[in-house]
Amino acid sequence: MNTFRSIAMLLCAVALTACEKNGVQDITGSLPGARIKFFNFGVNAPAVNFYANDSKITAITSATGVEAVTGVNSGGVGSGGFYSAVQPGAYTFTGKIAAAVDKDLVVSRATATLVDGKAYSFYISGIYNVTAKTAEAFVVEDTFVDTLDYTVAYVRFVNAISNANPMTLYARNPTTGAELPVGGAVAYKTAGAFVAVPMAVYDLTTRYAGSATNVITRTAVSFVAGKVYTIGARGDITVTSTTLATRPQLDNTANR
Numbered sequence: 001m002n003t004f005r006s007i008a009m010l011l012c013a014v015a016l017t018a019c020e021k022n023g024v025q026d027i028t029g030s031l032p033g034a035r036i037k038f039f040n041f042g043v044n045a046p047a048v049n050f051y052a053n054d055s056k057i058t059a060i061t062s063a064t065g066v067e068a069v070t071g072v073n074s075g076g077v078g079s080g081g082f083y084s085a086v087q088p089g090a091y092t093f094t095g096k097i098a099a100a101v102d103k104d105l106v107v108s109r110a111t112a113t114l115v116d117g118k119a120y121s122f123y124i125s126g127i128y129n130v131t132a133k134t135a136e137a138f139v140v141e142d143t144f145v146d147t148l149d150y151t152v153a154y155v156r157f158v159n160a161i162s163n164a165n166p167m168t169l170y171a172r173n174p175t176t177g178a179e180l181p182v183g184g185a186v187a188y189k190t191a192g193a194f195v196a197v198p199m200a201v202y203d204l205t206t207r208y209a210g211s212a213t214n215v216i217t218r219t220a221v222s223f224v225a226g227k228v229y230t231i232g233a234r235g236d237i238t239v240t241s242t243t244l245a246t247r248p249q250l251d252n253t254a255n256r
Contacts, residue, residue: 032085033116037142037255038078040095041160041234042124042135043246047071048095048107050078050122057084060098071098074128075234075245081253088116093139095124105133112139119144119255125189126162127236136162138189142255144228145194153223154194157206157231159186161248164237167206167215169250171223174203182231185209191230199225204250206233218250228256 038050038058049071050058058078060068072078072095095108108124119142126136138160145154157169166185169192172178183192185208201222205214216233223229235248 032087034088034114035083035119037121039123040072043127045074045128047073047098051094093122108135108137110137125160140191150226152196154228156194158191171202216248
């Protein structure tokens with residue numbers, strides 16, 4: 001845990017240094033007590049930098065001293081998937097356009113109060129409105145189990161697809177044929193609970209309530225014992241192509 005928190009703090013320092021040309025970070029003080037992870041899951045959303053109130057939390061490192069005009073692309077996760085450490089309190093979290101055109105335009109926002117010792121995830125979600133230049137967003141708490149059992153993995157499901165019905169995530173072991181639900185049905189802008197799952201390689205699917213038809217499929221996903229994972233659904237549920245970037249997909253990001 002100490003190593004994990006140290007990495008998160010270092011990433012915060014790097015991200016913030018990239019935003020301020022002459023910024024000097026003091027990392028000798030105590031670590032802020034809340035943590036948050038950022039996802040750009042807006043369909044066709046522009047690359048963004050993520051902010052907590054007026055402070056930039058994620059950014060691309062610049063070697064020139066000039067702020068980079070690239071950010072977290074659609075389908076991407078900020079800070080390499082690591083948490084950023086922030087002070088507990090009330091925040092407005094935003095995703096702002098990173099490119100030179102419409103630079104720093106807010107495309108998505110959500111408010112949340114972060115509690116000391118807890119972890120959260122911010123999602124840009126739904127389908128980007130190219131006319132209004134906006135997307136939806138939400139924040140969920142990452143409610144880890146109090147004590148990890150290091151003989152199993154822990155998995156939860158987050159639904160960031162605005163035009164999908166509530167879905168249940170299923171994990172099937174292709175070797176044994178055994179299948180298990182990973183929690184219950186999860187509606188848009190919500191997260192399921194972390195569920196203990198035996199260590200294995202799984203084929204993942206989602207289904208609507210009362211249906212045996214798979215809505216989204218991802219094969220060969222490894223869950224390692226002692227690790228914690230979030231499977232996030234993103235994309236446009238009406239897209240049937242198997243190759244388009246806008247198709248419904250399942251993202252696998254490690255929380256711990």
